[in-house]
Amino acid sequence: MTTLDERQLVALVQANLPYDTRLFQQLITPYLPTLKGYCAKLLNNQSDAEDVVQETIIKILTHLKNFKWAVSFKAWLFKIAHNECINKIRDRRWDTLENNDEYLENIIGAESTHQDLATALSALMVNLSFSDRNIMLLRYRTELEFQEIADICNLKISAVKMRHKRVVEFLKGQLRE
Numbered sequence: 341m342t343t344l345d346e347r348q349l350v351a352l353v354q355a356n357l358p359y360d361t362r363l364f365q366q367l368i369t370p371y372l373p374t375l376k377g378y379c380a381k382l383l384n385n386q387s388d389a390e391d392v393v394q395e396t397i398i399k400i401l402t403h404l405k406n407f408k409w410a411v412s413f414k415a416w417l418f419k420i421a422h423n424e425c426i427n428k429i430r431d432r433r434w435d436t437l438e439n440n441d442e443y444l445e446n447i448i449g450a451e452s453t454h455q456d457l458a459t460a461l462s463a464l465m466v467n468l469s470f471s472d473r474n475i476m477l478l479r480y481r482t483e484l485e486f487q488e489i490a491d492i493c494n495l496k497i498s499a500v501k502m503r504h505k506r507v508v509e510f511l512k513g514q515l516r517e
Contacts, residue, residue: 346413354405364401371414374482375421381477382425384466392428396421415488418478422492429470464514472507475500 344352346367353363375396379389399420407416465473471493478489486504490497 347409350404350407350413354407357401357405361401364404367413368397368400368417371417375417378418378477378481379421379425381465381481382422382470382474383428388428392421392424395424395427399424411488411491414482415484415491418482418484418488419492422474422478425474460515461511464511468507472503475503476507479504 349363349367353367356363372393376389376393379392379396380386383389383392396417400417407413411419465476468476474493475489478484478492479486484492486497486500489495490500493500495503
């Protein structure tokens with residue numbers, strides 16, 4: 341059996357919805373771990389993240405027929421998740437912290453896993469503004485390109501790159517202290 345690329349799979353899913361969701365499940369499954377992690381870190385609340393992931397999947401399923409390739413499917417998926425996270429933040433206050441922080445090492449270029457470093461970075465990330473934390477999570481946790489992040493956040497690419505640079509410098513400075 342041949343493996344379908346993302347474009348072929350999206351086209352098949354669009355053609356078979358709403359009657360056959362097996363292909364939709366095949367399309368969405370590879371993104372679920374990253375999507376769950378992104379939402380959990382952005383919201384700092386596992387329960388809220390699970391709600392947002394469910395809402396995101398429902399929205400994707402509902403609107404996939406109208407999806408056009410202006411952006412990648414992955415960027416479109418995370419744009420929907422981003423908007424759902426904002427809606428969740430508007431609805432509730434949150435204050436718990438998820439402990440899955442291996443992506444944080446990429447932010448400052450750490451070469452090995454170090455629990456104290458991950459803990460320190462996690463604590464610093466919580467104190468970043470929503471926008472800055474979102475940019476960092478989209479860049480390092482979901483591995484999106486700066487242009488895709490700019491599209492998701494409705495910012496210019498130069499603004500995303502500058503905020504990213506400032507946050508990295510801030511984090512490095514805080515870790516030296």
